[in-house]
Amino acid sequence: MNPTGLLEVTAVRRPTPRTVRVTFTGDGLAELESWPDQQLKLLFPPPGHPVRLPAGDDDVMRWYQAFLAIPEDERPVMRSYTVRSRDRGTIDVEFVLHASAAGPATTWARTAAVGEVLGRYGPDAAYRRPVPKADTVLLAGDETALPAIATLLSEVDSPIVFVEVADATEEQPLPVRWLHRNGAPHGTKLLEAVRRESLGPGSAAWLAGEAGMVRSLRRHLVNEQGLDKGAIEFTGYWRRALTQDDAPTPEDLADAREKLGG
Incomplete structure (x- = not known):
């Protein structure tokens, strides 16, 4: 094509x-x-x-x-x-x-x-991302991750799925656990929900959304829940106060090295 x-x-x-x-x-x-x-x-x-x-x-x-x-x-x-x-x-x-x-x-x-x-x-x-494989799989993101999560739901058996959105009016007919910001800082509700889950070593995760939020989720899963870094697929779709035309931050570059296995 x-x-x-x-x-x-x-x-x-x-x-x-x-x-x-x-x-x-x-x-x-x-x-x-x-x-x-x-x-x-x-x-x-x-x-x-x-x-x-x-x-x-x-x-x-x-x-x-x-x-x-x-x-x-x-x-x-x-x-x-x-x-x-x-x-x-x-x-x-x-x-x-x-x-x-x-x-x-x-x-x-x-x-x-x-x-x-x-x-x-x-x-x-060439940019196809692997679907997480494990007995327990977490799919988590904000509203920008919804299109991808909608396509992953049929590929993962019984995943744990959290999606943070602005409020109840932003829910769509998908079998996910909705988290409403209702004015709270972006990502706060999602990180709280993931912290309440007991995943542990051997689990896998797919994370997407605002880059800082994804970074915080990933650090928590690795440092506090013991997930292997290689078991986490992650992408920062957007950055607060920055666009895709702005230069990458040191954190962005570190994320890119992680994804490339460096």
Whole structure:
């Protein structure tokens, strides 16, 4: 499948007040292989310009170099998302409308309409993450992790699942344990809930959401519950007060080294 292409909006819905679910169609989606926690890059055009894509290339580094060669005023803004579901040549992607941020993806999602066009790179099987395997598996994240968790639920036998959201209006019809912030600091309720679980050595975990929250959860599971670092899949989807365009922090770099086994 061509790793790059155009996506056209065919439907826009609001499953919760702070979530926008967008259905896309596009060349190659019907042939898309399916796997859980399937990630892709969405390319948002700058104001006043159509989406300009680099030449298609199966090599991600060559593709990225071609992407950077696009003049800055015409270059799309690239953000990572997870496929929520797919059906007969379409995919659904969910956008969380962060109250404290108005980045390009949130800004676009607030007014997304049928017929609008974005670009994509992927999904690429090279970025496929392993599904945790153990007698006890924890899936934990905030609302940005919901699309991935929804796809993992059918792949993991009887997982322990916690999802922290703003309040009760953000719940979706999924068999998870909902935690409502109700004004509490982001991640507090999730860390409290995980601390109350007795997992122990031999368990596995999948963590995703705000990077600082994921880092705290991972430290707790390793240092206090005795999980092996290699048994924890983790990804910081977003960072408070920072965007994907900002330079990585020392903590981000340390996380990246851990994921690469360094």
